[in-house]
Amino acid sequence: KAGVTQTPRYLIKTRGQQVTLSCSPISGHRSVSWYQQTPGQGLQFLFEYFSETQRNKGNFPGRFSGRQFSNSRSEMNVSTLELGDSALYLCASSSGFAEGTQYFGPGTRLLVL
Amino acid sequence: AQSVTQLGSHVSVSEGALVLLRCNYSSSVPPYLFWYVQYPNQGLQLLLKYTSAATLVKGINGFEAEFKKSETSFHLTKPSAHMSDAAEYFCAVSGPETSGSRLTFGEGTQLTVNP
Numbered sequence: 001k002a003g004v005t006q007t008p009r010y011l012i013k014t015r016g017q018q019v020t021l022s023c024s025p026i027s028g029h030r031s032v033s034w035y036q037q038t039p040g041q042g043l044q045f046l047f048e049y050f051s052e053t054q055r056n057k058g059n060f061p062g063r064f065s066g067r068q069f070s071n072s073r074s075e076m077n078v079s080t081l082e083l084g085d086s087a088l089y090l091c092a093s094s095s096g097f098a099e100g101t102q103y104f105g106p107g108t109r110l111l112v113l
Numbered sequence: 114a115q116s117v118t119q120l121g122s123h124v125s126v127s128e129g130a131l132v133l134l135r136c137n138y139s140s141s142v143p144p145y146l147f148w149y150v151q152y153p154n155q156g157l158q159l160l161l162k163y164t165s166a167a168t169l170v171k172g173i174n175g176f177e178a179e180f181k182k183s184e185t186s187f188h189l190t191k192p193s194a195h196m197s198d199a200a201e202y203f204c205a206v207s208g209p210e211t212s213g214s215r216l217t218f219g220e221g222t223q224l225t226v227n228p
Contacts, residue, residue, distance in 0.1 A: 031214050033214055033216070035218075042219075043218040043221075045216065045217070048215055090156055098215075099162075099165075101159055106155055107155075
């Protein structure tokens with residue numbers, strides 16, 4: 001079974017721009033979650049999508065948004081980028097149950113200049 | 114709200130020595146608990162998970178963890194460290210207080226293995 005894929009792997013943007021990251025989950029998984037990882041804040045939950053609906057949302061500003069398509073692929077968008085948005089963005093797919101294992105992709109490293 | 118605390122942001126052991134990484138959780142009901150490992154420039158890989166079956170959970174690469182409800186702990190151990198174990202380790206919790214698959218992570222523990 002193919003794992004979770006994320007594109008692109010690396011991105012450099014400037015302040016004020018917007019960015020879209022993509023995640024393809026493991027085949028058959030209906031849940032996709034997004035996390036932000038930074039040295040200062042650690043791993044923080046952004047949001048979860050299940051069957052094209054946002055089911056959970058973390059404590060991030062509205063500049064962070066996402067969506068999920070009918071094939072379970074997900075995108076997250078960050079508008080009006082700030083320097084503090086520089087981070088590793090990780091996507092995880094799972095069956096959608098709390099006890100289910102979340103399988104992580106390799107991440108997209110975003111650098112905002 | 115559920116939370117996880119990992120005691121010790123850095124742990125250093127000698128090759129062949131016991132590895133002990135500590136994790137305590139806060140939850141009003143027993144949650145689901147996970148240990149993940151992250152190697153440099155990679156995503157997270159699941160080591161093991163507790164989902165209310167056996168309290169002693171065996172994972173990959175010789176790691177195991179014991180769920181102790183009385184101590185609200187889920188410490189990760191490995192009898193003999195190998196150089197390839199050097200990485201960052203994260204303890205995480207999910208459900209049943211929160212719906213869905215949301216994971217709450219600890220701060221992480223960087224494990225160094227000395228030759």
